[in-house]
Amino acid sequence: MTFKVRTSVLDNSDGSAELTTSDVKLIVSITGPIEPKPRQELPNVASLEIVVRPAVGLSTTREKVLEDKLRGMLQAVIVRHLYPRQLIQIIVQIQATPLSKHQGGAYSNHRDEVEYSNVELNAAINGCYFALVDAGIALYSSFASTCISITKPHEINDNQEYIIQPTLDQLNNSSSHHIICFSIEDKKATKLLLIDSLGEFTEEELFTVISKGVEQTELLHENYQRKYISDKIHNDYIWKS
Amino acid sequence: MDRRRLLGPLNTVIPNIGISSEINGSKSTPQTGISSSSSSNKNDIENFFLKTGIIENANGSAYLEVGNNVIEVSVFGPRPIRGSFIDRASFSVECKFLPYISQPGDELFNTNNQFNNSNSNTNANGRTGLTTIEHKISSYVETALLPSIILEKYPKSTFDVFVTIVATETPTYNSNEKLMRLTNWIVNCASVALVDANVEVKDIVTSGIVKSNKSGDIIIDPRGQIEDEQNEQDEQDDQNEENVLGVASFMNLNNDQLVGIWVEGGDIDQDLVTKVINGCNDMSKKIRANINSFLIDSLQ
Amino acid sequence: MTTELKQVSFPPEVLARIVPEVSLQRHLSIGLRPNLRNFLEFKPIEIASHANNITTTNDNVFGSSIVKSGNSTIVTTVTLGVVENTNSSTSTFNNNNNNNNNNNNNLTNDQFTSIYPVIDIQRGRSGAPSDEEMILSQNLYETILHSRLISKAALKINHCGLAIKETDINSDKDNIQIFYPDIHPQVFVNLPSSSSTLKKSYSFVIFCHVKVFSKISTIFDLCYSSIIDALHDLKLPRVYITDFSSTKISVKSRNSNTRGLVGVSKSSLNIDLNNELYYPLELSSEGGISCNFGAIKTVKNKQEDEDITMENEEVVELLADLEGEAEESTILSRISIIVDGNEKIKRLSLINGDINSEISLDILQRAIDVAKLRSRND
Numbered sequence: 001m002t003f004k005v006r007t008s009v010l011d012n013s014d015g016s017a018e019l020t021t022s023d024v025k026l027i028v029s030i031t032g033p034i035e036p037k038p039r040q041e042l043p044n045v046a047s048l049e050i051v052v053r054p055a056v057g058l059s060t061t062r063e064k065v066l067e068d069k070l071r072g073m074l075q076a077v078i079v080r081h082l083y084p085r086q087l088i089q090i091i092v093q094i095q096a097t098p099l100s101k102h103q104g105g106a107y108s109n110h111r112d113e114v115e116y117s118n119v120e121l122n123a124a125i126n127g128c129y130f131a132l133v134d135a136g137i138a139l140y141s142s143f144a145s146t147c148i149s150i151t152k153p154h155e156i157n158d159n160q161e162y163i164i165q166p167t168l169d170q171l172n173n174s175s176s177h178h179i180i181c182f183s184i185e186d187k188k189a190t191k192l193l194l195i196d197s198l199g200e201f202t203e204e205e206l207f208t209v210i211s212k213g214v215e216q217t218e219l220l221h222e223n224y225q226r227k228y229i230s231d232k233i234h235n236d237y238i239w240k241s
Numbered sequence: 242m243d244r245r246r247l248l249g250p251l252n253t254v255i256p257n258i259g260i261s262s263e264i265n266g267s268k269s270t271p272q273t274g275i276s277s278s279s280s281s282n283k284n285d286i287e288n289f290f291l292k293t294g295i296i297e298n299a300n301g302s303a304y305l306e307v308g309n310n311v312i313e314v315s316v317f318g319p320r321p322i323r324g325s326f327i328d329r330a331s332f333s334v335e336c337k338f339l340p341y342i343s344q345p346g347d348e349l350f351n352t353n354n355q356f357n358n359s360n361s362n363t364n365a366n367g368r369t370g371l372t373t374i375e376h377k378i379s380s381y382v383e384t385a386l387l388p389s390i391i392l393e394k395y396p397k398s399t400f401d402v403f404v405t406i407v408a409t410e411t412p413t414y415n416s417n418e419k420l421m422r423l424t425n426w427i428v429n430c431a432s433v434a435l436v437d438a439n440v441e442v443k444d445i446v447t448s449g450i451v452k453s454n455k456s457g458d459i460i461i462d463p464r465g466q467i468e469d470e471q472n473e474q475d476e477q478d479d480q481n482e483e484n485v486l487g488v489a490s491f492m493n494l495n496n497d498q499l500v501g502i503w504v505e506g507g508d509i510d511q512d513l514v515t516k517v518i519n520g521c522n523d524m525s526k527k528i529r530a531n532i533n534s535f536l537i538d539s540l541q
Numbered sequence: 542m543t544t545e546l547k548q549v550s551f552p553p554e555v556l557a558r559i560v561p562e563v564s565l566q567r568h569l570s571i572g573l574r575p576n577l578r579n580f581l582e583f584k585p586i587e588i589a590s591h592a593n594n595i596t597t598t599n600d601n602v603f604g605s606s607i608v609k610s611g612n613s614t615i616v617t618t619v620t621l622g623v624v625e626n627t628n629s630s631t632s633t634f635n636n637n638n639n640n641n642n643n644n645n646n647n648l649t650n651d652q653f654t655s656i657y658p659v660i661d662i663q664r665g666r667s668g669a670p671s672d673e674e675m676i677l678s679q680n681l682y683e684t685i686l687h688s689r690l691i692s693k694a695a696l697k698i699n700h701c702g703l704a705i706k707e708t709d710i711n712s713d714k715d716n717i718q719i720f721y722p723d724i725h726p727q728v729f730v731n732l733p734s735s736s737s738t739l740k741k742s743y744s745f746v747i748f749c750h751v752k753v754f755s756k757i758s759t760i761f762d763l764c765y766s767s768i769i770d771a772l773h774d775l776k777l778p779r780v781y782i783t784d785f786s787s788t789k790i791s792v793k794s795r796n797s798n799t800r801g802l803v804g805v806s807k808s809s810l811n812i813d814l815n816n817e818l819y820y821p822l823e824l825s826s827e828g829g830i831s832c833n834f835g836a837i838k839t840v841k842n843k844q845e846d847e848d849i850t851m852e853n854e855e856v857v858e859l860l861a862d863l864e865g866e867a868e869e870s871t872i873l874s875r876i877s878i879i880v881d882g883n884e885k886i887k888r889l890s891l892i893n894g895d896i897n898s899e900i901s902l903d904i905l906q907r908a909i910d911v912a913k914l915r916s917r918n919d
Binding site for chain 3: 061064065068069073075076117140171172173174176177183191192193194196197198199200201202203206207210
């Protein structure tokens with residue numbers, strides 16, 4: 001599994017992160033807290049402006065849905081009452097998706113290929129975490145997200161397979177795929193923030209996926225997020241020693 | 242490419258609605274409206290079904306069924322305007338057909354509709370803006386209703402009337418007649434919707450439709466084929482072109498004040514126009530009586 | 542001197558407008574919701590697919606459905622488009638031919654397709670679709686795509702007909718006859734020239750128009766039911782190709798009585814209106830029922846007990862089928878679930894937008910149970 005993060009990649013924004021996973025590459029930029037337009041202003045909390053830009057072409061209904069899900073999730077983790085009448089702008093620029101990689105960069109308008117926009121959602125959530133930390137926006141807790149697909153057995157004797165971070169081919173052969181996002185406190189996944197499951201699955205499968213999600217998000221936190229934060233603090237306070 | 246709607250793959254074509262391959266070869270004509278066959282007396286007005294207040298998120302609404310026409314009108318207002326001060330309310334009417342309905346007379350106006358646009362490879366669901374026919378109906382309804390509303394009572398406000406045509410008469414109807422009949426009933430329905438929205442009006446606008454044939458007889462509330470049966474011999478000649486069709490709308494106040502008139506057809510002279518107006522007025526009065534008793538009933 | 546500030550009290554409906562969260566909490570504390578339903582009670586819906594005549598009166602509509610819930614009315618109509626199959630997609634069909642449709646497990650997701658919905662909510666504004674309409678359309682598209690409801694094979698046009706025009710010299714009238722390779726095989730034996738035109742393979746594309754009247758709550762569930770119902774109602778027609786490229790349409794000039802002929806060259810694909818040849822769309826799986834829930838933290842007062850301690854217990858309550866301003870604006874933790882009659886879940890979307898009213902695994906479990914019960918009952 002590839003999971004590469006670079007932060008502060010953009011000079012003119014308050015925080016940014018570039019996330020590269022095996023399928024998806026994206027940059028998240030955070031600007032804020034800044035002065036909002038009058039119509040965006042909320043009297044007691046910060047308003048969020050979330051923009052998702054696709055890898056190729058202009059944004060469509062697909063990006064609107066990603067923005068909507070991202071907003072629902074982020075408004076629960078950002079301590080919004082710390083920034084009343086302010087705006088936090090979050091821009092996610094997707095650079096590569098499983099589909100665009102699959103087709104050698106050529107984007108097809110034919111919609112012949114089945115799209116898995118949730119894979120991008122998964123990466124966007126993880127990217128937002130690093131960018132928000134980089135921008136110094138107050139969060140209630142850490143959060144991490146993972147994508148798991150279930151492949152149905154072809155033979156009766158086979159077990160069904162749970163695949164973490166599935167590739168496009170694996171998704172294509174899967175019977176369902178799930179995005180699980182947990183909040184993380186004291187290295188432990190505590191609260192469910194978001195589940196987005198599509199396909200066909202049973203309740204039992206769902207709860208297996210959730211428990212695998214706990215493992216995966218904790219791993220992600222342990223291996224990448226913690227390390228990144230301690231490095232960041234070390235670098236930020238380098239003058240102190 | 243529309244980025245806000247899902248209109249299918251770019252290379253999709255919309256097939257023509259062709260003919261039927263049934264063994265007898267005749268085109269499967271949808272059954273004609275019950276209305277046209279059941280009308281016994283020529284000068285009777287067709288029964289209509291009216292209901293108000295069905296749209297919860299509008300200030301007022303009315304729903305009307307007559308023949309095969311189904312019309313829904315929602316009134317939004319008074320709503321605050323944006324921008325600079327105005328001392329009286331502004332008023333607008335937008336009339337839209339649901340996208341799958343073939344609009345009356347669209348073969349003439351060559352609307353954006355999928356069947357008639359010469360490069361017809363567009364999904365009707367993606368239509369933006371109004372077609373010529375929708376504009377025509379909207380502007381007539383707007384003109385007819387405008388005089389009745391006491392706009393001075395609502396400074397800095399706007400009233401927006403949205404008309405949705407859910408169903409129309411079958412294609413066997415003469416298109417002009419279909420269009421004008423529809424317009425006539427939209428006016429009646431919209432007047433009731435305005436009352437339902439508690440908008441202050443001077444009077445209720447009602448309207449009527451008449452047809453006059455070659456011999457100058459006036460038929461009140463024409464319903465499609467009645468006339469055609471008599472003139473079957475010159476079917477090819479399309480006798481409807483000779484007929485004069487008229488819709489006129491009135492407020493009873495001020496001596497039956499005429500608030501809108503639309504006449505289509507062959508040779509029109511002053512006499513005929515007077516006859517048409519009188520015929521429409523008769524019909525509008527009957528409808529008005531109906532609407533009045535409906536409104537009184539709904540108060541109780 | 543101090544001015545005394547009088548206590549202001551508001552009637553319930555005013556309170557509901559200014560502080561919806563307070564109004565909601567007060568309702569919940571007495572065990573009722575603002576819409577007077579029980580916590581897990583759904584709003585009844587009526588589905589009238591066969592009671593409407595949209596399909597019979599409009600030649601271009603092949604399936605329709607009307608769904609009502611309270612005053613909200615959803616009118617769904619299905620129209621069709623045709624797309625030429627590319628080589629890559631035809632190979633998908635070939636793999637597929639041996640498979641029984643009931644055995645979906647061996648198929649990959651790219652052998653399924655979806656519908657193209659356009660949601661139009663009557664809201665007193667004209668212009669481009671709102672964010673809500675766009676999100677709804679896209680969610681419906683993705684849900685149907687991934688639930689493996691419509692296989693590409695089911696939409697393939699298998700026997701494309703051919704129309705042949707014969708001009709009768711005596712009456713000068715064109716006589717058009719349509720032949721299909723499966724119904725009139727003898728005709729196609731003698732028609733070698735047509736083979737090139739008929740080699741192309743086509744598939745249907747399903748367009749859905751969903752008109753929403755009187756929207757007062759979230760309508761994903763209603764739109765989904767309506768679309769599934771319209772798909773059950775959908776009958777696909779036969780398609781034929783005309784050999785003659787241009788058609789002439791007679792048009793009356795507006796100012797004179799003479800008739801003009803306007804040549805229009807359209808796509809040569811035509812829909813056969815012979816409804817005896819219509820066939821129902823084969824759906825690969827069940828649609829299921831969509832339900833939505835919200836979770837909200839309530840404080841249960843225990844002071845009624847005779848004891849001295851005023852103990853406040855915080856409970857997160859699960860509410861089914863959110864409706865009304867107070868619930869929509871206050872409840873941010875939501876679940877949307879689609880379950881079919883075999884207890885298979887087709888879609889689950891959970892967002893804990895309010896971290897204090899968290900949907901825990903227990904609550905999720907309860908919501909799934911209720912959704913299952915509902916799909917079984919319907």
